[in-house]
Amino acid sequence: MPVQVLGEILSIRKVGAYQAVTVVAPGIAELYRPGHFVAVQVGGPESSMLLRRAFAIYDVQSRGVYGGTVQFVFSVHGKGTEWLSHRKPQDKIDVVGPLGKPFRLPTTPVRATLVGGGYGSAPLLPLAVALRERGCTVDFVLGAGSADKLFGQLDAKRLAGVIAVTTDDGSAGERGRVSDVLPQVLERTNSDVVYACGPMAMLRAVTEIATARGITAQVAVEESMACGIGVCMTCVLPVRGEDDVTRMVRSCVEGPVFLGDRVRWDDVGTVPADALGAPTGGH
Amino acid sequence: MTELTVRRDVPAPRPRVDLSTRLAGRTFPNPVFTASGCAAAGQELDQFFDITELGGVVTKSIMLAPRSGRATPRMAETPSGMLNSIGLQGPGIDAFLDKDLAWLADRGARAVVSIAGGSVEDYTQLAQRLRGAPGLAMLEVNISCPNVEDRGQVFACDPRAASEVVSAVRKTMTPDIPVFAKLSPDVTDITAIARACVDAGADGLSVINTLLGMAIDTDTMRPVLAGVTGGLSGPAIRPVAVRCVWQVHQALPDVPILGMGGIRTGRDALEFVLAGASAVSVGTTVFGDPMAPVRVLAELAQALADRGFERFSDAVGLAHRPPEAALPEGPDPVGDPA
Numbered sequence: 001m002p003v004q005v006l007g008e009i010l011s012i013r014k015v016g017a018y019q020a021v022t023v024v025a026p027g028i029a030e031l032y033r034p035g036h037f038v039a040v041q042v043g044g045p046e047s048s049m050l051l052r053r054a055f056a057i058y059d060v061q062s063r064g065v066y067g068g069t070v071q072f073v074f075s076v077h078g079k080g081t082e083w084l085s086h087r088k089p090q091d092k093i094d095v096v097g098p099l100g101k102p103f104r105l106p107t108t109p110v111r112a113t114l115v116g117g118g119y120g121s122a123p124l125l126p127l128a129v130a131l132r133e134r135g136c137t138v139d140f141v142l143g144a145g146s147a148d149k150l151f152g153q154l155d156a157k158r159l160a161g162v163i164a165v166t167t168d169d170g171s172a173g174e175r176g177r178v179s180d181v182l183p184q185v186l187e188r189t190n191s192d193v194v195y196a197c198g199p200m201a202m203l204r205a206v207t208e209i210a211t212a213r214g215i216t217a218q219v220a221v222e223e224s225m226a227c228g229i230g231v232c233m234t235c236v237l238p239v240r241g242e243d244d245v246t247r248m249v250r251s252c253v254e255g256p257v258f259l260g261d262r263v264r265w266d267d268v269g270t271v272p273a274d275a276l277g278a279p280t281g282g283h
Numbered sequence: 284m285t286e287l288t289v290r291r292d293v294p295a296p297r298p299r300v301d302l303s304t305r306l307a308g309r310t311f312p313n314p315v316f317t318a319s320g321c322a323a324a325g326q327e328l329d330q331f332f333d334i335t336e337l338g339g340v341v342t343k344s345i346m347l348a349p350r351s352g353r354a355t356p357r358m359a360e361t362p363s364g365m366l367n368s369i370g371l372q373g374p375g376i377d378a379f380l381d382k383d384l385a386w387l388a389d390r391g392a393r394a395v396v397s398i399a400g401g402s403v404e405d406y407t408q409l410a411q412r413l414r415g416a417p418g419l420a421m422l423e424v425n426i427s428c429p430n431v432e433d434r435g436q437v438f439a440c441d442p443r444a445a446s447e448v449v450s451a452v453r454k455t456m457t458p459d460i461p462v463f464a465k466l467s468p469d470v471t472d473i474t475a476i477a478r479a480c481v482d483a484g485a486d487g488l489s490v491i492n493t494l495l496g497m498a499i500d501t502d503t504m505r506p507v508l509a510g511v512t513g514g515l516s517g518p519a520i521r522p523v524a525v526r527c528v529w530q531v532h533q534a535l536p537d538v539p540i541l542g543m544g545g546i547r548t549g550r551d552a553l554e555f556v557l558a559g560a561s562a563v564s565v566g567t568t569v570f571g572d573p574m575a576p577v578r579v580l581a582e583l584a585q586a587l588a589d590r591g592f593e594r595f596s597d598a599v600g601l602a603h604r605p606p607e608a609a610l611p612e613g614p615d616p617v618g619d620p621a
Contacts, residue, residue, distance in 0.1 A: 001330045004574055041571055048363040050517050050571045096573060226358050226365065227570035230327040233320075233343075233369045234358035248351045248372060253327070269509070270354045277349035277375070 002229065003027040004096045009089050010069060016148040018075050018119050019085055020058065021093075026068040028097045029060035034127035035102035035220055035257045038072055039228030041094035042080035051226045053080050054252070056123035056197065057098065070097065073122040073151060099228050100256045103127050103195055103218055109135030110192035111161075113185060115178050115206050117198020118144045119151040123220060124197055128159040137161050139189050143178035143202070147171040162189055179205035186213055196220070196260070200268060207260030217260035223251040238264040238272050246275040298588035302580075302595045304338065304561050306539045307461035307486030309420065311338040311393060311562065314595055315552065315580040318543050318566030319344055319397035319423060319465070319489075320369065322576075324383035329390065331573040337580065340392045341564055342383065344399035344425040347408055349375035354509035359498045364517030364545070365567060366496050368510030371399055371428060376412050388418025397465070398452075399425040406448050410455035422460055423541070424452050424485075427467035427492035429514045439467040439492070442479035453484030463541055465489035466527070468520075473527050474534035487539040489564070490531055491524045517567040521545030525558050532559020532600050547575070549582020556583075556595070557602035 007024040028038065039052035055072035062068050076085050087093065103123075106112070112131050114124040121142050128138045139162040144150045146169050153172075156163055164181045165173025174181060179202065186194070186209065194210040196203055197220040210217035223235040230253035239249045240262050248271060249255070264272055271278050302313035316339040322328050325340040334340055352372025359366040373379070387394040396419055398409040406424065413419055426448050427439035438444040445464065453462050464480040466473055468491040477488055493514025498507040506512075524544025532540060542560025545567065546552050552563045563583075568575040592598055604610075 004331055004572075049360060050363065050365060050567060051358075051360050052571055094572075224356060224358065226360075226367075227573075229330075229573055231321060231323045232358070232367070232570050233323075233352065233372050234355070234367065236352070236355060236357070236372070268355075271351045275351045277351040277372070279351070 001031070002097055002099050004094065006092050006094050009087055009091050009093060011089055012087055015073065016151065018073050018151060020071055020073045021084070021087070022069050022071040023093055023095055024068065025070045025095050025097070028070050028095070029062035029068040032057060032060045032070070032098045033102035034130050035100065035123055036098035037100050037123075037228070037256060038070060038095050038097035039099060039225070040084065042083050049080050049083075052096065052228050053084070054099070054225045054228045056120075056220065056256075057126070058122040059126060070095065073119045075119060096228060100252060101254065103220070103257050105130060105134060106136065106193060109137075111137045111139070111189055112193045112195060113139045113141060113182070113189060113191040115141045115182060115194060115196040115198070115202070116143070116152070117178060117202040118149050120196075120198030120202075120220070120222075121152045121156065122197075124195060125152050125155045125159070127195060128156070132159060139163065139185060139191065141166070141178045141182055141185055142173075143167065143198075145169065177205070178202060179209060182206060182209050186210070186215075191215065194218070198222075203260065203263075204265040207263070207265065211261050218257055219260045219263070220256045221251050221258060221263070222256070225252050228252050238267045238270070238275055240264060246272055248275060298584050300584050300587045300592055300595060302584060304595055306421065306463075306541070306561055309459075309461050311420075313338045313580055314556070314562035315576055315583065316395060316541065316562055316564045317341050317569065317576055318564035319425060320367075321566040321569050324379070325387055325390070325392055328569065328573055328576070332577045335391045337576055338393065338562055339395045339420055340387060341395040341423060342379075342387075342397055343373060344371055344397040344428060345373050345376055345379045345409070346371060346399050347376050347405055349373065349378070356507060356509055357513075359507040359513070361496070361498060361515065361517075362519060364515055364519030365570070366498055366508060366513035366515055367493070368508040368513035370510060376409055380412065380416060384416055384418050392418070393420035394418045395421040395423050397423040397425050399428055403447050403451050407451045407455050410452045414455065414457055419460060422452065422456055422462045423489050424449060424462060424464045425492070427465050429467070429469070429493055429495040429512070437467060439465070439476055440470055442476055445476050446479045446483040449480045449485045450483035461486040463487040463489045465492050466531075467492050468523050468527050469495050474530050477531045477535055477538070481535055481538050485538075487541065487561075488531060489541040489543065490560070491520075491527045491544050494520055494523065516545065518545035518547050518551075521551060521554075525554055528555055528558040528560050529602070533603060536600065546579060549579050549584070549586045552579050552583045553586045553598065556598050557600070559600040559603065561596075561599050
C-alpha cells in the first residue's frame with residue numbers, strides 16, 4: 001500500500017546532466033521493489049502546479065538513523081522539476097509511493113540483459129542487485145544522447161558481466177543507439193530475458209529485438225501522469241490483455257512495467273478501433 | 284498558510300461541530316464528498332484514508348457500455364488548474380455494478396453514482412439498472428461533461444434537453460434516492476438551467492462541472508490535447524464556481540447544492556457553504572494530494588468551530604444575509620484566530 005509522506009531531503013546532488021535526491025520517507029523503503037516509482041508534489045503548499053511529478057525509484061534504505069529513505073533521479077524539463085532542482089538538504093517534499101507494478105523477477109537463475117536509455121537506467125540498477133541475489137547473471141546496455149546523459153555506468157560495471165554503451169554523438173561508447181548493439185549483446189550472452197526503461201521509441205525497438213529472438217522483454221514506460229495513483233485516467237496506453245482484448249490501461253497502476261509484446265506500440269497515443277469500448281462513430 | 288498539510292500519521296482532532304447535512308431527505312454524516320472523475324470508484328483513495336469517513340464517494344461517470352475514452356495526451360497542467368480530455372473512459376454499467384458499486388457497498392461507503400449518456404434513453408436505462416442497487420445513496424446526473432465530440436450533446440446547455448433527461452431519471456429511480464443534476468458553468472444563465480432541472484424533478488444540483496478550455500503547445504504549434512479542447516478544473520475556476528453556487532442558491536434557496544470547483548482547503552469549502560452549498564466535492568486537488576478529502580473535512584470542521592458554529596447546517600448560505608443583518612446566536616465572523 002502506498003503512503004503519502006512529507007519527508008526531509010537528506011541530499012541533492014548533481015550526477016552528470018541529472019540530479020539525484022535522497023528523501024526521508026518512512027514506509028516507502030519497506031514496501032519497495034525494483035520498478036516502483038514515487039510521485040512528488042512540486043512548488044510547495046501554495047503551488048500553482050497541482051499535479052505530481054513521477055520518478056522511478058533508484059535506491060532505498062530501509063534501516064539506519066533516518067528510518068527509511070528513498071532516492072530518485074530527475075532531469076530538469078519544466079517549471080516543476082526546475083523547482084525541485086533548487087531544493088536544499090532539510091527542505092521537505094511531499095512524496096507518495098511506492099507506486100505501480102514492479103518488474104517481475106524470474107524464479108530460476110537466468111541470464112538477463114538490462115537496457116537503459118538516459119536516466120531510465122536508474123530503476124534497472126536496483127533490479128540488477130535483486131536479480132543477482134537470485135543467482136541471475138546480469139548484462140547491461142546503456143545509451144544516451146551524450147556522455148553526460150548516461151546514468152549509472154559505474155554501478156552497472158560493478159554488477160554486470162557484459163556492458164555495452166552507446167551515445168548518439170559518440171562522446172562515450174559506440175556511436176549509435178542501444179538498439180544498434182542489443183542484438184549482438186543478446187547473441188553473445190544468450191540472454192533469457194530483457195528488462196528495459198527509457199523513451200517509448202527505445203522500448204519499442206528493444207521489444208522487437210527481444211521478440212525476434214523469442215525472449216520476453218519487460219519494459220517500464222514513461223507516460224505523462226497527473227496523479228500516479230490511478231484516479232485521473234490520463235496515463236493510458238493500449239495494451240493487449242491475456243484474453244487478447246486491447247484495453248486503454250493506466251500506466252500508473254497496471255504499469256509502469258508491461259510485457260513489451262503486450263503493448264500496441266503502433267497505436268500508442270491513439271485508441272485502436274478494436275480496443276474495448278472504442279468509438280464506433282457515435283462519440 | 285503553512286499548516287495545510289495534514290498527513291496520515293497526524294490524525295487531526297475533530298472539533299465538536301455537528302457536521303451532518305441533509306440532501307433532499309437523505310442525511311449524510313458530513314458534507315465532504317469526492318468529485319466525479321477525480322476518485323475513480325473509491326478503491327485507490329481508500330489506500331490513503333478510510334473513505335467511509337467522507338460524507339459520500341462520488342464515482343466517475345458511468346455509461347451503459349464500456350468506453351475507451353479519448354486518445355492521449357489527455358491532460359495539460361495550467362496555472363492553478365488542469366485541462367482534461369478523458370472522454371468518459373469506463374467499464375460500463377454491468378462491470379460497474381458487479382465490481383465497483385459492490386465494493387463500495389461492502390466497504391460501507393455512501394456511493395453517489397454519477398451517470399452519463401448520449402440520449403435520454405441511455406440515462407433512463409442507467410437509472411433502471413441502478414434501481415435498488417446496494418450501497419447507492421444518491422444519483423448524480425452528469426449532463427454537462429464537456430468531453431463529448433458533439434457539443435450539442437451537452438444537455439446542460441439547453442433547458443429543454445436538461446429537463447428531459449432529469450425527468451426521465453427521476454421517474455425511473457426510486458423516490459428514496461435523491462437525484463442531483465450536474466450543471467455546466469458554460470451557459471449564459473445557469474439559474475435558467477437550474478430551474479429547468481428542478482422543475483423536471485431534480486432533488487438537488489451539483490454545481491459546477493469543468494469549464495471548456497484549451498491549450499496550445501507553442502513548440503509543436505498544435506493543441507496540447509489529442510481531443511483539442513478539454514475541461515478546466517482546479518483552484519483556477521473556484522471564483523466561477525462560487526459565483527454559480529451563489530446565483531443558484533439565490534434563485535432556488537430551498538434546493539440543496541453539492542458545490543465543487545477548485546476546493547483545496549477547508550476554508551475554500553467554507554466559501555462554497557456560505558455561498559449556499561449543503562455539501563462539497565473535493566476534485567482535482569486529489570491528484571496532487573490523495574489525502575485532501577479528509578484534510579479538507581478536518582479543516583472545515585475547525586474553520587466552523589473557530590467561527591462559533593455548532594452546526595454545519597447553520598453556515599449554509601449565510602453569506603446571502605443582508606449586510607446589516609445580525610448573525611444567528613453563536614457564529615462570530617471575527618472569531619477566526621488565523
